[in-house]
Amino acid sequence: MKTRGKTFKYGDNIDTDVIIPARHLNSIDPAELASHCMEDIDKDFVSKVRKDDVIVGGSNFGCGSSREHAPMAIKASGVACVVAASFARIFYRNAINIGLPILECPEAAAAASSGDELEIDLSAGTIRDVTKGADFKAQPYPEFMRSIMDSGGLIEYTRSRLASRGAAAKTAR
């Protein structure tokens, strides 16, 4: 599946406090969270972001708090993918678990500028910077994480695992 959108470029160590400030964590509504996404680092993000746009960050993207509200807000903003040089581990987990596509690719993260058109093929893990005419290949996901993503997220994955566990228990009886 290919998506194409505009780049919003940020620096290193983008923390979850700037992705979604804690003052908005009295809500768990994705649309409401999205209406404040990135506001402490980029006041224009919410008004400018369009479906299939891409957030590009440097190293350690999503560091700090474990709040899943951060990837939830990004996903509900319509962002198709986050590309970064590296991700903080809880953000990485959360994104996989909720089905927000993320790609680790230091070269693409360094090359892209704000406003660049990025064409992303998630299943191939490729990033094309249309504006710059450059192609990049992201780190592949481990197979286990692919299986979570292919199930539709951790909830769906857990549901099917529990169902098969239950079936196995019945057979054992």
Place this chain on the structure above:
Amino acid sequence: MGMTMSQKILAGHADLKSVEAGQLIEARLDLVLGNDITAPVAIREFGRIGIEAVFDRKRIALVPDHFTPNKDIKSAEQCKMMRDFAHRMDIENYFEIGEMGIEHALIPERGLVLPGELVIGADSHTCTYGAAGAFSTGVGSTDMAAAMASGTAWFKVPAAIRVVLEGAMRGWTSGKDLILHLIGLIGVDGALYRSLEFAGPGVATLSMDERFTIANMAIEAGAKNGIFPVDEKTRAWAASVSSRPYAAVEPDADAVYEREIRIDLSALTPTVAFPHLPSNTKTIGAAEKLRVDQVVIGSCTNGRIEDLRVAASILRGRKVAKGMRCIVFPATQSIYLAALREGLIEDLVTAGAVVSTPTCGPCLGGHMGILAKGERAIATTNRNFVGRMGHTESEVYLASPAVAAASAVAGRLADPEEIMKAPGHGAFTKAGAAAGAAAGTATAGREKA
């Protein structure tokens, strides 16, 4: 190939003889934790799994500590959602206001985590329990939801950095200064995806409260967990909080570490992290003595009894500077009560500080001490990101309780040594602060000059 302490705990909980760094495993959990910010999302996701009951009502802890006592109507609704779920699922370890404390001080205090155990929590500072020789790490709400259903979670087995501690700290230097120094040394992603395993003869010189402070901030170096070896102090602490049996784990002699860092504790001095990253550290001697508007003493990092003893010993007989707000948050009800009985609360209030009920409050810019544009706070908390405590143009400086209390007196960033030279009411030693627990008196920690 030998395993690190973290790897051994993970292997044991996955029923595997051995694991190695990078391996993906599914492991059994001893405890699953959530708070009033993260649990509501987890409860919603749990509902989507479509099962009636949690995996074990005794192995889930729900702590309303972030926006409580409820700061507004929406927070109240989230707390209510968590409370209703706790009642419906008959969760044993739900802590209502009155029992509630800041989760990472409360969970160990209640004996809900012991050496060798495996804990995940939907809060990044869940890594705190490494102080007890447990493997504990922060996850998101969906992981929490899946874990409440299955009692398991997936892990990528981490490689480790070994931090060898030598010597002993001097003067006003404490565990907070050690962890700030380490984060300054390796950076906010210096331990990304890795375990920070503490070792060496210096470990024995650290109190349990200091170890909790140090493990708490492992996440600020990007670490998956921070973990301490189990020694006499750990065992004495474990016996004081629980009678449950536990199986302490030691690293193999031939465990593989990706990197080793040696720290001479005697060479450390009070350290401050300047905005806007915990790694942006300076020693107190090299730090500009900036004017400050607010001091916050508390949080899951530094709201324990020894922290309050140190703060009270500096504020005792002195006054919070005119125009300065000093807010103190004992981390749990029993810490609050101990501080009350030891006379620390009276010392703090007499000095002009305010003492709050336990809450995460201002640490994450929630409530109870939000900063205006251009304001500056010195806080014993764990993060100084842009806008963390309020306005995006406010600033947070991270420091120890000693530096925070000294700064409250000076009205600017200050070295405790400098403040204690001014006339006070008796000298104070850190050794005395630890001994105060046993003595439990108003003069605990003080040695008459």
